[in-house]
Amino acid sequence: MKTQHLTTNQDETRALGETLSRQLQPGDLITLSGPLGAGKTTFVQGVARGLEVATDATSPTFVLIIEHEGRIPLLHLDAYRLENKCFDAIRDAGVTDFLDRTDAVKLIEWPERIADFLPTPRFAIVIDYGDNDNERRIEIIEKEN
Ligand SMILES: Nc1ncnc2c1ncn2[C@@H]1O[C@H](COP(=O)(O)OP(=O)(O)O)[C@@H](O)[C@H]1O
Numbered sequence: 649m650k651t652q653h654l655t656t657n658q659d660e661t662r663a664l665g666e667t668l669s670r671q672l673q674p675g676d677l678i679t680l681s682g683p684l685g686a687g688k689t690t691f692v693q694g695v696a697r698g699l700e701v702a703t704d705a706t707s708p709t710f711v712l713i714i715e716h717e718g719r720i721p722l723l724h725l726d727a728y729r730l731e732n733k734c735f736d737a738i739r740d741a742g743v744t745d746f747l748d749r750t751d752a753v754k755l756i757e758w759p760e761r762i763a764d765f766l767p768t769p770r771f772a773i774v775i776d777y778g779d780n781d782n783e784r785r786i787e788i789i790e791k792e793n
């Protein structure tokens with residue numbers, strides 16, 4: 649199933665993430681695609697709010713994976729710098745352990761960079777720029793199992 653949304657500010661994108669969080673279960677994998685500045689991390693902040701995460705969900709670009717405590721633990725992976733890395737390097741970066749976690753909600757920014765190593769996510773979020781500065785088109789695709 650696929651739903652399409654248009655947001656006109658950052659708060660609306662966060663609200664969309666918070667709404668999605670109500671459907672999430674431990675072990676769920678969610679991918680977030682879209683160009684730099686699209687709003688992937690913003691969407692994650694909404695999911696984090698919905699999972700009652702107290703810490704700030706900033707982009708983990710420099711530490712790759714961040715874990716947050718919440719109603720369900722939240723794992724946030726940014727795969728931006730993993731492009732063209734071999735399986736060993738990706739595993740050593742913690743991605744395999746990340747994927748094995750069945751107790752946490754797992755969100756991945758830049759999933760296409762490690763596409764060969766990823767199972768089908770429960771939800772794929774695709775964000776793109778709209779016609780105006782603060783507009784974003786957001787698709788939420790629920791994958792069949
Ligand atoms: N509708 C919107 N939704 C999300 N972010 C928006 C929106 N309009 C403007 N922005 C801005 O776009 C940027 C999105 O940043 P971020 O979420 O870090 O993107 P990404 O993680 O995709 O690189 C922020 O600076 C935010 O203020």
Ligand SMILES: [Mg+2]
Pocket residue numbers: 688689707757
């Ligand atoms: Mg980001």
